[in-house]
Amino acid sequence: MWILVESAEVETGSDDGAQIGTEVAPADVLSGDGLRVARVLAAAYVGLEAEELQAVTGLDRESAGTAIVALQDAGLVATLQRQHVLVGEDVRTAVLGHLPTALVLGIKREVVSFKAKQAGLAPFLADAALELVHLGDREIIDLLADAMAATALSDPEAAADYGLAAIEHVDSSSDRLGALVWDLLPLLWRTARREEARRLVSRIFIERGQAEAEARVLMWLARLEPSPAEALEHTRAGLALRDVSDLTRSRLLSVQLRCLSTLGRAAEVDEQLPAALELAIASGDPDSISRLRTCDAIRHFYRGAFTTAAHLTETAESEWRASGARQENRVPEMIWAPHLAAVFGQPEVALRRVTGLLEQVHLGREALASPLLHAERSQVMLALGRIEDARDEAVVAAGQWERVWGTEVGVSDRLAAILLAVRVKVAWHRGERVDLAEVKQVLARSTPAAGTESAKRLDWYRFLVDDVDGFVGRDRLVDPENLQVVPWLDPSDEVMIVRALLMQGFRWTAEQQVQRARERAARDGGDHLFARTIDAHLRGMFEWRRDLLEKAVVGWQELARPLLVQHARSDLGSKLLEDGQPGGLEMMLAAQTELAALGAHRDAWRIRQYLRLRGFQVDQAGAEALTPMEARVAQTAVLTGHTVSRMAHDLGLSPHTVSTHLRHIYLKLGITSRAELSAWADDV
Template identity: 30%
Template sequence: MSGNRDGMFRGREGERELLNGVLDAGTGVVLIDGAAGTGKTRLLAEIAAVAAGRGFEVATAQDELDQPFLLARLAERRPGGPALVVLDDLHLAEPGTLAALRGLLPASTDEKVVWLLARRRGEGTDRLFGAAAQGGAIRIELRPLADDVVADLVADLAGGVPDDDLKALASTAQGIPAGLVALFGALHEDGLVLTSAGHASIRADRPPHRTEALLRDRVGALSGGARHLLQVAAVLGPRFEPGDVAEMLASRTAILLPALDEVIRAGVVTARDDRLAFRHELLWRLVADSVPPPVRRALHREAGEMLLGRGDSAVVAAKHLLHGAQRGDARSIDGLVAAAKAVLWNAPEAAAELAVRALELTDQASALLVHRTVMAVRALTAAGRLTAAQALAQEALSRQVAPEPAAELRHCVATTTLLGARYAESLEISEALLREPDLAPELAPWVEITRLMALLGHDRRRAQELAESVVRTRQGAPDDVLATALAVLAAIARDTGRPGDALELAREASRSSTSHDLGAYPQLLLATLLAGLREFADAGNVVRRVRGGPSAVVTREVMTAVVQARILLQAGRIEEAAAEARSALAVAEETGHEAVVAPALAVLAMVAIHTGDLPAALEHVERCRDRAPADGVIFSRAYYQWTDVLVTYVGSGLDKALALLTGEYPGLVSSGLFAEEPRAAGWFLRRALEAGDERLAKAVVDHAERLARDHPGFPAICAAAVHARGLLDGDAKSLELAVREHRDLWARANAAEDLGVLLTGSPDRSESVKALEDALGLYREIGASRDSARVLGRLRKLGRRRRAAPARPESGWSSLDDTERAIANLVAKGQTNRQISTQLFMSPHTVNFHLRKIFRKLGISSRVELVMRSRDDQ
């Protein structure tokens, strides 16, 4: 806790070396200056101890009262062995003592006496020190420690390398050793120093009582003018402009220079870039809290009005107005509204806070109440708080409202119901608004956009008719209504198996879009189409442009996340896909974006089925089935149906999966699915062959080949047709071509596996093994543990245990291979050996064999321990 190294404080090595040189000479006078706390007394004590060890007679005064008596004894002293005379705190000495000392110093020049004289800098004894210096005395000034020395000392005091926050707090001591010791004594007393793995930081979960008291004393030692300056500065924020403080104090910066210099010298404030800043948040909060709440509110209001009055950013002013504005304060409330408008798109959460606060402060009888309500509803919608936005709009509409703001509020309700996947309700409100003769021209396009999107989710035929009419009548300059109509037609083309038309329409829609208020639907639809055609680089570029745009509207962010999740899944980046989908789902459920819930669940179901987590897949599909719209908006209806069929096949078997095709989803194979998910063609062909259903097999191949003939410029679609034909005809050459031509890891792995299975009947099984091992490598790259386990099972039947795997540790979680990890994950989810055997295509006995290996590698002995270990490691 002392911060010592070998019994000495850090940072005084040069001074010690000089003093040791004087001791070597055996005579001389050393004058030591230093501010309080710089270590004068400590240094004198250390040198006195060194001198005593070297045979010096050491004479030291205990305090200023003892100094005259010591000097009297020295005056009577007869020359003898070497002596060291140490006189500290001479700034406190009486004039008579200083006069006697001035007489003794010249008289002792021929004796073996070393004089060490110390004072607090700037507090007297100038005549004595000046005379001694003229007589050849050595002067030492103890300055604050250098930054690198402070860092070492702080590490000593903290017990570890300090982080930036701890270093910032230590900087308040201004390099004064005593101040650092006192500060860390307070921190340790409060239990605020946290050390881990050789690093130290400040805990945030304990009150800093002793530390705050120390800092409060430091601030309290300042002059009244300096403290008042700090209080005004603290209201302005942890960083502030000196000119703003001067204006708040009705003064000038030049007049405040002495007070500013005082707070900087005291270590409370420092210069950072073009502003001043409190050295640490604790100091800032301590000073800010010292201002009584009513005074603080008034200062915030004055600061906000000052900033507004000189034309500064309304956003900066609003930070103060939030704390200082009062009911009926028209200027401050207008400032809040202006700030909300300014940040509506790039900081919607802040806009919502500002707009709602402005509404709360508005008098209920004010003519501006309804307009501020509209602003609050819009901001809440942009922030994704759909329930609150809708409730506020409907509450306002329950009162008598003028037609124009009423129309805006009704459109806000239509928007929130649209995002909540209540398409019929949104459509009804939009169409009623469009029938009104006095609908404001600036609102009409947004109502039209809402109607188009609601129709896309509710009535596909009418959506197409309306979109075609818009395209015919609005051709020309970029137009958001035109962009939405083109996007609607692109979605319909996608779902009806016309990927070429869909892509062309989506590109045109993206070019026609001008606003960031649409949730970027045209651009994101384009990205999904490009990814479906396995143009991943182009799809990624579109998503990056959307994410790099100026808008931070929650609808835009959550839609982008779910589109990105499926693109990542299609590209074989399964863990990243799951993370994006979980993020999108969490935000969608929290904010009421029901239109995004089903797409996120569909992606998570696909992830779960390929990682062998059947219970999760079933749960996701069940929830998705209840929410999936009759006609897809973000993803196609066919995508949800394929997800349902795939999970049903794994969970309930072939018969139930095929029953869905003939019952609930009779048009799935002939839809646009194979253009949206080319690998689905091979999957359906395998199921048809497994069931011996020639009609289904022929329908799959016919549709895949028709798509390929109609779209020869899309390699992904052509590869899917070659793959399906190769499976139907049992043609190894076609499957080899499909392996080469497929543009994503999933489809390539499927084709390689199909080729390997086909070649198992040939006399030379080496080609079969090679193809299966290629498939295994691709599945492992993706992270599809269930698919990897299936291929491993096929290789075992061919007498090949597995391809050599990269070296693994002998123990621990990372020592588990793909099969063991898949089994461990399923055990952690509560599945029995028999359930796992069905999932991973192996017998319960084999599952048990792998479990024993898992237990040995992890150093455990039970399934309960495995569950706990899995939770800890994940």
């Protein structure tokens, strides 16, 4: 016969006649000692050995063993390596269904107490501990702390939850509180839980006025702060405190100098960096030393001292590895070495490194590092000429940036500008109206303080947008005559800038960029390939010299920069044509074909337009650049003459998709209307 209970009963100290509610087991099995054992197993989060069941239930060894065997025979208990577990969620629910909550929690508490003594089980007991913990319960608090430590790498979100629960229930006067907070803060940093971190440190440390602890807290708040300007204020407050250890001061300085560098405040970096590095070395702190060396490398890079920057970057990487710290915790310095590899001629190596770091970050769920790595990967992909991939990666990075940091991408600092730079360059190369519209939205909401590096960089982006739009005179977003030289994360961007300035007739502004490149190339004895190549290309365009443009072509080939190779070839081809030398036309046509294949449709179109204005027939060259779908859309447009909506219906596409394909077709063929498309088709 099977148990079918119709009405509720109350626990009176006897286990006979339990309320279960469904058919689950023979009555002689799920009653008395059997029911008592079943209830303990139902309340337990983990398997229990016979001795543990005996202790929790209060049964003697023989009675507990008999009950376990009966439950096994009924198929209600499974046993593996002496661990007994109740089988089936329906049985668990039925057995516990009508017990008072307090009694269930009491059983769970007993189970957790026994299991907490066994090493390695804290993560499995942690969820139960969250339900059981109360103020001052040291045993459960210790278990949550152990679970936090055990799951910090595999599941930092859960680890942070365990840590917060433990701290919430530690007595405020306990010595344990401070240690728990320091274990928890890195987890809150990794999972981008900034508000929880701020509330926690304010409650635990700042209100107590403990100088050393408060300084360390301000250092962590600075690392969690998305705005470099606000992070800078945290570090300054920490450094203003008295009786702070040299170790904490060196770490505060490493964050402060990173913020100053990110904001482009070079004079302050120059002034503070030597003393900060000296203090970090004296403190013997590899974390601070590595971060400060990276800051020094960035400082030299922006000044054009590329050889020194590369050496310092290598040293910083070695020091970080020697520290034993996890690479994914090195935010944002982690992106610098791959960036240099991409800029200095090893973009494939850089891509592998960034991708490897992203895999580590995703495995460790490092929320803060991910958007920066995606941003750098977009930059590397653009260096490789993978324009579409670069754009997609930048979109992913922007979404993560806003979700993790809670701020929109703009030009407020050098890190935020990585993404905008990629989007601007993609729009400049592709000429897509959608790309341009998105960039304009970002520029419109960017309001950096006047006179700052960010404000100067914003003007350059506006100039490039004007160039894509073809705006002149009053329609311009910015007057090119007022543009001031700024350092670029990728100095090769100066090629794009100088080309646009020269094409629009602003030679004086272009000359400033050319002079900067020439001074940079003279450093390190003129031996750095990257510096020499930029100098050759800029001077080749400005002075219109064949020998320099030939050097630029070779240099960009050695540096594995396909977009720049084709730009240099098109410039050299133009010079050969002008001089009446053979091979100029073929070189320009080859360059436009390669640029179109890379997705740089606007670049390819400009070459075709240049050649058309000089009487060369190049319309047919665009046919090979059309994708199968674009060719189908072009054919439909020419043969039917239908509206976009009707074409969309006939092709089974959306009107937006058809319009996008038409824009691509016009760009690739160098035309602007349906009539020109029909004329092109007739010629083909």
